[in-house]
Amino acid sequence: MTKGDFAESVSNDEIKMLPLIRFGGEIIVVDHPDTVPEAVDMLKGHDVLGFDTETRPAFKKGVVNGVALLQLSTSERAFIFRLNRTGLPLPLVSVLADRKIIKAGAAIRDDIKSLQKLARFRPAGFVELQEMVKDYNIEDSGLRKMAAIVLGIQISKSQQVSNWEKENLTDAQLIYAATDAWVCHEIYGKLTGRAR
Numbered sequence: 046m047t048k049g050d051f052a053e054s055v056s057n058d059e060i061k062m063l064p065l066i067r068f069g070g071e072i073i074v075v076d077h078p079d080t081v082p083e084a085v086d087m088l089k090g091h092d093v094l095g096f097d098t099e100t101r102p103a104f105k106k107g108v109v110n111g112v113a114l115l116q117l118s119t120s121e122r123a124f125i126f127r128l129n130r131t132g133l134p135l136p137l138v139s140v141l142a143d144r145k146i147i148k149a150g151a152a153i154r155d156d157i158k159s160l161q162k163l164a165r166f167r168p169a170g171f172v173e174l175q176e177m178v179k180d181y182n183i184e185d186s187g188l189r190k191m192a193a194i195v196l197g198i199q200i201s202k203s204q205q206v207s208n209w210e211k212e213n214l215t216d217a218q219l220i221y222a223a224t225d226a227w228v229c230h231e232i233y234g235k236l237t238g239r240a241r
Contacts, residue, residue, distance in 0.1 A: 053183060060190070063197060095149055188228060192228045
């Protein structure tokens with residue numbers, strides 16, 4: 046892909062005209078420390094992962110909640126780690142610190158800081174899509190707008206401020222969380238020509 050292949054920006058009205066797409070692959074919820082190593086083994090077979098986190102919103106001033114979910118996605122599978130139940134165990138830290146595994150995400154600085162509050166690690170292999178798209182003259186760098194410009198799709202943000210720490214996450218929450226990480230994977234793949 047080259048600089049002239051993409052629009053610089055997109056309006057909300059233009060986004061509404063695009064097909065509404067959600068992640069259609071397998072969603073694997075990891076909510077017990079004992080199941081983390083098996084999930085990590087599956088992830089380590091991939092050199093590019095989509096990356097995102099979710100945190101329960103705080104509606105009181107001065108209240109900051111810890112990160113609840115870490116999502117890592119391939120094109121076919123999205124792994125949703127319920128960090129409020131598993132913590133950030135060593136096998137998962139090893140993925141976050143592995144420079145050979147690309148973890149592509151949007152607005153990742155605060156996500157990484159939140160993860161580092163759970164376990165100390167030196168992040169490696171992270172790619173900030175908001176910086177990357179500048180090389181293609183794309184000015185709109187929110188995930189919804191990047192998805193529209195690069196992939197020609199619309200993604201829903203309706204679950205963004207839901208409770209990510211509730212006992213049982215709804216199907217809508219799981220699809221939303223999986224879609225955000227998957228879209229990051231797909232944007233990186235489209236921009237670099239590494240679609241798989």
